Amino acid sequence: MSEFAIETQELTKRYSGKNAVDHVNMHVPLGSIYGFVGENGSGKTTIMRLLMGLAKPNEGTYALFDTPNKNKEIYKVRNQISAIVEAPSLVPSMNAHDNLKFAAMYYGVKPTEELISNALKSVGLSNTGRKIVKNFSLGMRQRLGIAVLLLNDPKLLLLDEPMNGLDPKGIAELRDLIIELNQRGITILISSHILSELEKIATYWGFISQGKILEEISSEELINRCQKHVEISHNDIAKLTNALKKLGHEDYHFVNTTTVAIYGDINITDLLISLRKEGLEITSIKTSEGDVENYYFDLVKKGGR
Amino acid sequence: MIRTIISSLYKLFKDRAFRITLIIGVLFAVISSLINNYTGINSMLYNSSPIFSFGICIPFNITAFVIGEFNYGTIRNKIIAGHRRISIYLSLLLTAIIYTVIVMTAYLAIATTICTIKNGFGSGITPKIVFAVIIYCLAIFVALSAISVFVSSVVRHTGLSNTLLMALEILGGFIFALSFIFKYEGGEVPLYLVGLNPLFLSTDILFEAGIFNNFDVIKTYIIPSILGALGYTLFFSVCGIFAFYNRDVK
Numbered sequence: 295m296s297e298f299a300i301e302t303q304e305l306t307k308r309y310s311g312k313n314a315v316d317h318v319n320m321h322v323p324l325g326s327i328y329g330f331v332g333e334n335g336s337g338k339t340t341i342m343r344l345l346m347g348l349a350k351p352n353e354g355t356y357a358l359f360d361t362p363n364k365n366k367e368i369y370k371v372r373n374q375i376s377a378i379v380e381a382p383s384l385v386p387s388m389n390a391h392d393n394l395k396f397a398a399m400y401y402g403v404k405p406t407e408e409l410i411s412n413a414l415k416s417v418g419l420s421n422t423g424r425k426i427v428k429n430f431s432l433g434m435r436q437r438l439g440i441a442v443l444l445l446n447d448p449k450l451l452l453l454d455e456p457m458n459g460l461d462p463k464g465i466a467e468l469r470d471l472i473i474e475l476n477q478r479g480i481t482i483l484i485s486s487h488i489l490s491e492l493e494k495i496a497t498y499w500g501f502i503s504q505g506k507i508l509e510e511i512s513s514e515e516l517i518n519r520c521q522k523h524v525e526i527s528h529n530d531i532a533k534l535t536n537a538l539k540k541l542g543h544e545d546y547h548f549v550n551t552t553t554v555a556i557y558g559d560i561n562i563t564d565l566l567i568s569l570r571k572e573g574l575e576i577t578s579i580k581t582s583e584g585d586v587e588n589y590y591f592d593l594v595k596k597g598g599r
Numbered sequence: 600m601i602r603t604i605i606s607s608l609y610k611l612f613k614d615r616a617f618r619i620t621l622i623i624g625v626l627f628a629v630i631s632s633l634i635n636n637y638t639g640i641n642s643m644l645y646n647s648s649p650i651f652s653f654g655i656c657i658p659f660n661i662t663a664f665v666i667g668e669f670n671y672g673t674i675r676n677k678i679i680a681g682h683r684r685i686s687i688y689l690s691l692l693l694t695a696i697i698y699t700v701i702v703m704t705a706y707l708a709i710a711t712t713i714c715t716i717k718n719g720f721g722s723g724i725t726p727k728i729v730f731a732v733i734i735y736c737l738a739i740f741v742a743l744s745a746i747s748v749f750v751s752s753v754v755r756h757t758g759l760s761n762t763l764l765m766a767l768e769i770l771g772g773f774i775f776a777l778s779f780i781f782k783y784e785g786g787e788v789p790l791y792l793v794g795l796n797p798l799f800l801s802t803d804i805l806f807e808a809g810i811f812n813n814f815d816v817i818k819t820y821i822i823p824s825i826l827g828a829l830g831y832t833l834f835f836s837v838c839g840i841f842a843f844y845n846r847d848v849k
Contacts, residue, residue: 383672
């Protein structure tokens, strides 16, 4: 069995001749919380829609739990997946209880009173009574949407901007719920513009811009890269790294063929003087405070790693 | 597929619009039957028409139901839950048919019963004719549901779907008007025209049959009417499944 819950190969979706998703190779590790980051219109939702069978790819393939999208077994695999894409799917004229009963029916789960009351309790909506969903607040709808998702005991959750419209308490509750679900072994793919919240839960990251995956990276590696660092450039990268090693700067990584990012508490003046003594003329130098947002913007500027 | 049908029916019966339509249909049947002077069979024949009776509301209610499924994202959730698109489409169609049959059966049963109590059922009617008329009514309702589900699932916009369905009814009315040209010229209405427009033309013929007590006309026209209705059902269902299968769902 593969180590990925979702794997795509050259996945492409075109609208009016333009690539909304452009030859994407994406890998969502089993058991991870995969933070999916990209600007509006970058292709996040389209990829989720392709994975859920709501849209058909123009090129490329994907596999869910090792089952390729063209295999007939994909329908069975999808029964173990739940998703909120764009907005929770609820019937506004029905109350929370009836919405859950309705969803249980199409999931093929026996809609017992126990199942429904437990689902309502788990998202704090036990006391909504006969109030219809049309009169729910955005946060209540979002929570009911999550309760619907959990009815079929999924192995994979796809959440597209689930924190939209939630107040700080709602966001915190959702965050805790996501962590709890992940601890139960559910793989979660989540997109959000609230990067500070994603930072608290994501164990793996995928950055996308203009339909292309710029980078996939584990949280540990991302934290390393987001540390305060100095980026210096020189035409001869080998000479530069030799000099850095000689000066005791071992914690660095290559940004591109001419630039190196050095981590740690660095005195820039001392570093420049030392490199000068080694005979190196630095072509450019830049310091970075480093957070996920800046990291993403840097990636977009560079067009990925 | 059974799961999607059960869930669609559950949603239908929970839908307030369905219950309100049913109540209005019953009230309309009572009021219209008290006002008119039809016999039972004439009431049945007249009211089975989707244009002359309460049946005119049916396509618009089906549109609201189907487009609601798209707008609320329940179709999206059914696809995500692993249901095949053909199952989802057929469950929508079956729900629409059940909806139409329930509303129209309630409407026709009440109207026919009241008219029969008032004026009798009508003379010269054999059970065979009543059976043929019931089959005809069912075929018409099924065709009406298939066309409404097709239009609304392809267009996915309530206003535009209703406009198109209204345009189809007007077009049907235009073909219905052609029958008068044949009649005024002393000729017979060609059978292909009956098959082409079972919704309106055969209603006219059935109505005439009731008024003039000439039930032989039913024997001539009922089969092409039913075949026409079944033809429409098949054509629009196949086209609907094909369109739904190949289009993205938002």
